[in-house]
Amino acid sequence: MTPRQRIVALTVACALFMQTLDSSVLGTALPAIGRDFDLDPVRLHLAMTSYLIALAIFMPMSGWIADRYGTRNVLRVAIVVFVGASVGCGYSTSILELVLMRIVQGLGGAMMVPVARLALLRAVPKSSLVQAMTWVSVPALLGPVVGPPLGGFLVTYASWPWIFWINVPIGLIGILLATIFFENLRAPDIAKFDRIGFVLSATAVGGILFGLELAPRSGTATLPGYGLLAIGIISALLYARHARRHQAPIIDLSLLKISTFRVSIFAGSLFRIGIGAIPFLLPLMLQQAYGRSALSSGLITFSAAAGAIAMKFVAPRALATAGFRKTLTWNAAIAGVSIAIVAAFSDTTPAFVMLLVLFVGGFFRSLQFTALNAIGFADLDDAQMSRATGFSAMVQQLSLSIGVSIGALILQVLPYLRSEQTAAESDYSIAFLCVGALVATSALAFARLEADAGQAVSGHAATVGGVNRPPSDPRT
Incomplete structure (x- = not known):
């Protein structure tokens, strides 16, 4: 990668950092917001899902808008909308106001991240795609690392609105970098919207x-x-x-004819549904079931993101060694088990044990996300990139939203069956077992990939009879 390509990747990472920071901070702050709004924190999952739903609704149009008005222009406007809505979230005084502001924030995010990623895909050759994704992912993953302890600190020693207002300086940096280093790329021929x-x-x-x-x-x-x-x-x-x-x-279903893209959509969605529940379930379990403070909760949950960062440095080598099929299949099973282990936590579980389990789980989940992001675009040409970016991003947010809803549903149904008002510690254990099983099940779908799937991107050479063969070889 050239120095300019690295800066473009870091600018994309700035947009992702804002989004991941916002998501990870909110989970830690839900109990505090619930106390201010006099609501059960479980019901506040609407503040998370409304944002994700808005992302899913508006993301499919992001590729067309970027082609029409230029990646740099759209990205800067999107950051302004996202930051403005973040300020509005902090001033919300009811769940209705917060949900409405989160929807507006989702509109900004729907344009911000896919357009930034599209600019990166067009600036970097496929041979450097995994490396570029690593450059993007490492700074972006600082959001989940910094978010929980920072959110816990702000909730404990300041007030919850500050978890939204910290997006302002980050957004200003993103606008500056986009203005200086992004080309305002447009498509030469644009179809009618x-x-x-x-x-x-x-x-x-x-x-x-x-x-x-x-x-x-x-x-x-x-x-x-x-x-x-x-x-x-x-x-x-x-x-x-x-x-x-x-x-x-606007959503090109014909892209599903490409096997690598199809697997990244369907099997990847199953994986992400399970993962989507974790940022919602984990902080609630630590604070509501175990009685820990927001700061203590944040200092524990950040370890999963720390494990994710550690994996990013070995992801390209792992994919080159094992290839996409083996990596995605075995890693999904391991990730599912690591989530199910959380069900064995209790209020007496030592903090260092929680930190270790979450670190290992984050380590393997991160490899899965890197592989999914790369293989989804492995066999697409330039003309398909913008349509695939919006399609893929929409499905990702749909999956995460469904994951949060499933987690909330479990915590609402189980107490209802016992004629109780709030979730017990055992309810959280059942929830983690369910989402862990869901994640592990995705391994069955990944196992159906061809042995040489995404070989040009991963650098992995499939073999026939022990002899390396080029990607064009028709043998199976």
Whole structure:
């Protein structure tokens, strides 16, 4: 990679840093926000899912907007929207205000990260893609490392609004770097924006996810929840029909014909659903079930991100040695087991044991994310990159949102079955067992990859009879 490509990667990392910092800080602060709003912190999962849903709704249009107005221009505007909404989140006085501001923040994030990643993909050759992803991921992973202890400190010694206001200086740095080092890349020929597709896809995503939020509840929210689910499913079917007929659909389903991209979407989603529940479940378990302070919780949960950073330095070598199929398959199983082990924690578990388990789990989860991000774009040409970026990013956020919803649902249903109001320590154990099993199950899907899948990106040489063969060799 050239020095300029590294700076572009670090600028992308700045955008990712803001997003990951925001997500990791919020989980630590949920109990404090719940006390201020006089709500059960479990119900505040809406503050997390509303942001993720907004990301999923608006991300598919990010590629078209970047092609139309230029990557640099769109990125700078997106950062301004994200930072402005962050300030609004800090001034929120109710759950409704917070959710609305998080939706606006999601609009900014939907343009910010995919466009920044698209600029990187266009600036870096495929042979350097894994290395570029490492440069992006390491600074971005500082967000989850710094976020929990910083959030715990701010909640304990200041107030929870500061967890949002710290995005302001980071955003200003991102705007400056983008202005200096980013080219304002535009596509020479841009298809007409797929308005019908956007409406159908947005209705499908919003209807299904908000329906899943409301349908499991008792009382008056149940019927609208099922109604939203029905509308979402119908809209999804209509969109699938629309996408087959449109020349340039906003979500190009034809990309799923590419096996490496298809696996990154379906198997990757199963993996991410399980992972998405952890930032929600872990801080709540430590604070609500074990009675730890926000600062103590943050000083424990950050270890998973520290393990993730450690893995980034060996990820390219691991992929070159084992290839994508073996890495993704075995790593998914190991990651699932590491999550299930958390179910054995209790309020008497020594902190160093928790730190070690979370560090190891973060280590292997990080390798999986690096591999997924790389293999998803391994067999795409330049013309497919912008469509694939929005598609992939949308599915990622959908998966994380579903993960948070599943975690919250478990913590609501189990106490309800016992006629209790709050989740017990055993409920958190069951939740971690469930999400761990979900993550481990994704290994079955990764095992179906071809042995030489993504070979040009990983540098791994598949063999036939012990002899290295080029990627063009038709033998299986």
